[in-house]
Amino acid sequence: MPEAMFSVRALSCARGDRVLFGGVSFELHAGEALHIRGPNGHGKTTLLRALCGLGRPLRGDIRWRGERVRDLGDEFYAVLAYLGHLNGLRDELTAAENVWTYARIHGGADCDGKTVRAALARVGLAAAAGRPARHMSQGQKRRLALACLLVVDRPLWLLDEPFTALDVASVGALVSLIEEHLHGGGVALIVSHQAFDLPGIRAFDLEHFVRVKR
Amino acid sequence: MRSSLLGAMRAVFVRELLLFWRRRTEVANVLVFFVIVTTLFPLAVGPERLELAHIAPGVLWVAALLATTLSLTQLFIIDYTEGSLDQLLLSPYPLTALVFAKLAAHWVLTGLPLALLSPLLAVQMALPDKAMPTLVLSLLLGTPVLTLIGAIPAALTLGVRGGGVLVSLLVLPLYTPVLIFGAEAVAAAAGQEFAATAHLSLLAAFLVLALAFAPLACASALRVSLD
DSSP states (O other), X not given: OOOOSEEEEEEEEXXXXXXXXXXEEEEEOTTOEEEEEOOTTSSHHHHHHHHHTSSOOSEEEEEETTEEHHHHTHHHHTTEEEEXXXXXXXXXXXXXXXXXXXXXXXXXXXXXXXXXXXXXXXXXXXXXXXXXXXXXXXXXXXXXXXXXXXXXXXXXXXXXXXTTTOOHHHHHHHHHHHHHHHHTTOEEEEEOSSOOOOTXXXXXXXXXXXXXXX | OHHHHHHHXXXXXXXXXXXXXXXXXXXXXHHHHXXXXXHHHHHHHOSOHHHHHHHHHHHHHHHHHHHHHHHHTTTXXXXXXXXXXXXXXXXXXXXXXHHHHHHHHHHHHTHHHHHHHHHHHHHHTTOOGGGHHHHHHHHHHHHHHHHHHHHHHHHHTTTOTXXXXXXXXXXXXXXXXXXXXXXXXXXXXHSOGGGXXXXXXXXXXXHHHHHHHHHHHHHXXXXXXXX
């Protein structure tokens, strides 16, 4: 068995002084995806934020290709793409401007108008490139946020409720985008309480790791 | 990597300019505030030229300082509530550099127009003409310090209810040295000319210090706030 791309061992997180979960461990090899499930308030978002470095876990070990992500520092950010439960878009900017600034800020120095248009086309927003985000529906904004992930080529995808506000066709389109990402040797962690059909995805129930103590 | 860091900084800068341009009425409010506050003084104190000239340096500087403080509450808050700040923190480039680009854009859109507008308002405050260059120069050196220092409490109070007032309470005491030397420089230039350079040099020293440390402190404050 080759070395895992992304591995988490004995991770525990707290919000305030309340321990949410402990002992979370898993490994992801190239092409694998994990579906993190659990009821509201069990810390799914907290887990994802801890994994991408926005939050600080209480204890535990997070490794990318065998190296601690804390030692990797900014280098780790060059391998991950995070879709939060907030879209991270600005209403005042057009779809293309949102994607372009995301690309530049995240190291897509060679990102030009063509790349941006291609990414927008893949999420079905080709015709909306010049439209300000404020004039888009919730579902369209969600797809625009996904287009941002496509302009930077990152092996690790951390997606927080990516299917929120998406219609049936868009859910299917997103699932095939994730499949494509996995086929290309990427890995993905998907937090969602919605069931979706992705072949080979493993389920991970956070419920089993919840700590009920103060 | 180096050139793409500059590319990322430029993207942050351009993004801020675009955002400001699309919300230009809000941005103009800061300038309007500056104009109105300074206009209140001749109305309240009376049109006595000597009296006005005496308080002009202090009034202009306090008004510029309050206008900057007002603009600070808007610095990160929308990016925070929309989630763009999360994405900025996840950039592979040093956050300090990106924060620096953001603050530079903020200054270009608030501090710089304040400084350029000040001579016009100084006329109605009956400030002697010979003090005008010093007024503009002191604001050009001082307002970036205000933006840089103010960004730290603005970052720290993200997610705190009533953060706007808290920012003002935290930041105004920190502004006192800048205010003292800024206003003193203008007063000195209005009186005898030789003394202003000392105050201006001190303002420049503050600016160098703030440029060196404030973006770093602000970046750490953002990481703490978003944890």
